[in-house]
Amino acid sequence: MLNLTTPGVSIEEITKLPYSVALAETAIPVFIGYTELIPDQYKNAFKIGSLLEYERSFGGPKKEGIQLKEVKDKGVALIPPPVQFLMYYSLQMYFANGGGPCYIISAGKYPSTGEVQLSALETGVQMIDYIKEPSLIILPDAISLANEEDFYTISNQVIEKAKVETENRFAILDTYYGNSVKGSNDLTTIDIFRNKVNSTSHAAAYFPHLKTILNYSFDENKTPIVHKGLQEPKQESSVFYKGEIAALSELQNLANMEISGGSPDPFILADFLGQAIAIAEEINESADAVSHGKSSLILAINESKAVLDAIYDGTIDDFTVPDDLDESAPAFSGEFEALKSAIVDVKDEEGEANGIILKNLESSNSALYNQVKKEIQSLKVVLPPSSAMAGVYNRVDSIRGVWKAPANVGFNYVVAPTEKISDQEQAKLHTDDTGKSINAIRTFTGKGTLVWGARTLDGMDRKDGKDNEWKYVNVRRYYNMLKQAISKTLHEFIDEPNIRPTWLQAKATLENFLNQQWMEGALAGITPKEAYFVEVGADEDETKTKTMSVTVKVALARPAEFIVLRFSHQLQES
Structure with missing residues (x-):
């Protein structure tokens, strides 16, 4: 400040900083998906700096119901929940892998239908235009779309948003499935992805999905447990004991072969029938007490035991059968057929914990409660890699710079990829006639799980034989940053x-x-x-x-x- 003591004109020179180029932000993602809450001040997007801030504004994960099934000789097992809403878990992975400030666009609160809607995600993608800062676009809930075609539709919409020349945007995409599932046309996950997703240097895709150390969030205080008996999950038929019925059929065939060969050994036949009775008794013990058809099974078991005793007593010694015997004909007295017919109607739908809230199970059956809690802790979340990759991008950008390829970098919170990829398999992912390179995530001995690729979805060299300058993720993203930073600087000279x-x-x-x-x-x-x-x-x-x-x-x-x-x-x- 001037020391003004004499009236008159005083001159003070103010030093102006020279023009400079400010680096544009390169790894601020926008996550689009469903949330538990929507804050009052929410309009188009909401910027957060930590997972705690997200929880305060958008809540936590959707709590899943507990479904148990009985496993022979092992007790109860927890059925993995059909998780649809992955935003919260994805943010956990993002921050754990080096993520910083990011934007949240809520597609809506968790719907009661439990289904992800394409229209809601499309609305969220359109909201990107209202915010200028985000440079990465992530859709964690896209893989939960029931229709696979919807997944590719929203993926291409995200690509179009990333391609806007005036913005510094880049999309990180996932594959619909976490492994190389083959469809009806014998096409793998990667084949279909390449056929459906547009080629672009403004996006990269990663494969496969990741097994994490995160736990699912279960509703332990409100929703009653669904506890299924000894049966296969997602069984198409109403018959719960398919394997046991198949075993009885095999014993019946062996008995028929013994009889049709002439001079059958009664004790061999008795052994086959004894094994059949043992299978039926095990079903009788595990099936529901009120199961329809259980009384018929008990009757069939008792009758078969009477025949077994008669064989050992020598009361039954004639095992001749008609010449036209086939596999389905009864071997003797129809015991095998009677047992199979009774088992078909037996149901084992309910377990001991069925209809009980987990919190109440602790007091009624502490042993079962502890087993369920152990199962809950052992079941880990499987996620698509885009959110973890957004964290990796941020980490690499801050430590080295956007010009460094986000590859040969390890993950945090990751146990292993859902599918192991060999050198030969990665060669097919890395280069393809379509030019759509897929970046592999691989496990290496002594190194853990690493990102092992840094190519865009425009990774093919040009037809004239020249190299494609946009096939690398870091080249495209660095060029985007330079373009935006220099453009902002030149605005000062207008x-x-x-x-x-x-x-x-x-x-x-x-x-x-x-x-x-x-x-x-x-x-x-x-x-x-x-x-x-x-x-x-x-x-x-x-x-x-x-x-x-x-x-x-x-x-x-x-x-x-x-x-x-x-x-x-x-x-x-x-």
């Missing part, structure tokens, strides 16, 4: 005199910025002259209106994707 001093000032500003980028290793070239070129001057269009023309050329660094190690040796002369 309305400045279009004369040589202005041109020199703009050129010096850009060259200082690019020289710093070159020194950090972002640009290729031994000297600055090889790394970048800036030219600023007047440009005159057809209307003779002078404009300031800026030309910037940069040599972008590429990842050392392939390393060839050559050995040579020379034998000692003898």
Whole structure:
């Protein structure tokens, strides 16, 4: 401040900072999906800086119901819940892998139908236009769409948003399935993805999905447990004991073969019938007490036991059968058929914990309660990799820079990928005639689970034989950052005199910025002259209106994707 003591005109010089280029944010994702809550101040998007902040504004995960099934000789097992809403778990993975501030676009509260709707996700994708900062687009709930075609529809809509030239955006996509499932046309998950998703250098896809250390959130205080008896989950038929019936049929066939061969051994036949009775008695013990058909099963067991006793007593010794005996004909007295017929009607639908809230089970059956809690802790969440990759992008950008390929990097909170990928399998993922490269996530001994690829969905070289400059994730994202940062800097020169001093000032500003980028290793070239070129001057269009023309050329660094190690040796002369 001036020390004003004498009246008059005083002059104070204010130093103005020189023009500079500010780096654009490169790894601020926007997550689009369903949430438990929607904050009052929510409009189009909401920026958060931590998982705690998300929980305060959007709540937690959807609590799943507990479904148990009986497993022979093992007790109860927890049936993995059909989780549809993955936003909360995805944010856990994002922050655990290095994520920072991000935007949340809620597609709505968890619906009572428990289904993800395409229209809700589409509305969320359109909201991206109202926010300028996000540079990554993530849709955690997209794989939960019931219709696979809807998944590819929303994926292509996300790609179109990422391709907007005026924005610094990049999409991280998942595959619909977490492994190489083959469909009706014998196409794998990757084949269908490549057929349905548009080619672009503004997006990358990762495969397979990830087994995490995260636990599912279960409703332990309100929703009653569904406890199924000894049966296979998701069984198409109403017959619960298919395997047991098949075993009885095999015993029946063996008995028929023994009889049809002539002079059957009664004790061998008795052994077959004894095994059949043992199977039926095990079913009788495990089936529901009020099961329809159980009385018929008990009757069939008792009758078969009477026949068994008669064989050992020698009361039954004639096992002749008609000449036209087939596999379904009774071997003797129809015992096998009677047992099978009775088992078909037996149901084992309910277990001991059925209809009980887990909290109440602790007091009524502590042993079963502890077993259920153990099952809950052992069951881990499986997630698509996009959210974890968003965290990896953020981590690599902050430690090294956006110009560093987000590959050969490990994950946090990941146990293993859902499918192991070999070198030969990755070769097919890495390059394809469609140009749509899929980045593999692989497990290596001693290293853990690593991202093992950094290519975009436009990874094929050009038809003229020249290299495709946009096939690498870091090249596309770094170029997007440069373009946006330089564009914002040049806005400072709008309305400045279009004369040589202005041109020199703009050129010096850009060259200082690019020289710093070159020194950090972002640009290729031994000297600055090889790394970048800036030219600023007047440009005159057809209307003779002078404009300031800026030309910037940069040599972008590429990842050392392939390393060839050559050995040579020379034998000692003898």
